[in-house]
Amino acid sequence: MIFTIAVDGPAAAGKGTISRALAEAFGFAHLDTGLLYRAVGAKAGDPVAAARSLSPEDLARDDLRSMAAGQAASVVAAIPEVRAALVAFQQDFARREGGAVLDGRDIGTVICPGAEVKLFVTASAEVRAHRRWLEVGGDEAQVLAEVKARDERDMNRADAPLKPAADSILIDTSTLSIDEAVAQAAAIVRRRLG
Ligand code: CDP
Secondary structure (H helix, E strand, C coil), X not given: CCCEEEEECCCCCCXXXXXXXXXXXXXXXXXXXXXXXXXXXXXXXCHHHHHHCCCHHHHCCCCCCCHXXXXXXXXXXXXXXXXXXXXXXXXXXXXXXXXXXXXXXCHHHHHCCCCCEEXXXXXXXXXXXXXXXXXXXXXXXXXXXXXXXXXXXXXXXXXXXXXXXXXXXEEECCCCCHXXXXXXXXXXXXXHHC
C-alpha cells in the first residue's frame, strides 16, 4: 500500500511526537525532514554541495538537535538549490511501499501535494518556546526569541514557505496533551484509511 501522511507546522508544535506516534500506530515509516536541513546547516563549506552529498553519517551527528543547529538549518533551508537537492529523496521515501509519515514545513504544499492525509500542527509561540525550553534549558525569553526568529524566516522565504496546504487539517496543540493530540491525528488517518 502507498499512503503518505504529511505533517507540517512551526518549530516545537509537536510534529515530531505526533509523526512518530502515527508511524508506530499504523506501521508506517517515518522521516523527520528537518533533520536533513539541520545536517546541511551543520556541515562546513558550501551548503548546496553539502545537500547534494548528504550521507547517513551526516544525519547521525549528535549535535543536530541544538537551538544553534535549528537556526543554521533555517538559514540554509531558504536556499532554493539546497531544497531542490533534497526533493527526490523525500518523494521516494513518501511513496515507499507500506506507508510513510513525513514531517517538516513544505511536505503537504511542495514535496507531497497529493498526500492522502495532510496535517498542519501548530501552537502559540509561547507554548512552543516553553516546550523547547524544557528540552534545551537556558533562558526561556531567549528561546522564545529564537523560535519567533525561525518562524519568521520559515514563513517569509520565497521558496516553499511554511504555510498550511489548502486541504490540510489543523491541529492546535496549545491546550492538548500529547495523548490528545495523537488521538486527534490518528482519528483523521483512520477515517481516510476507511
Ligand atoms: O524540530 P523543529 O520543528 O524545531 O525543527 P525542524 O523540523 O528540525 O526544522 C529545522 C529547520 O529546517 C526549520 O526551521 C526549517 O527552516 C527547515 N525545514 C524546512 O525548511 N523544510 C522542511 N521540510 C523541514 C525543515
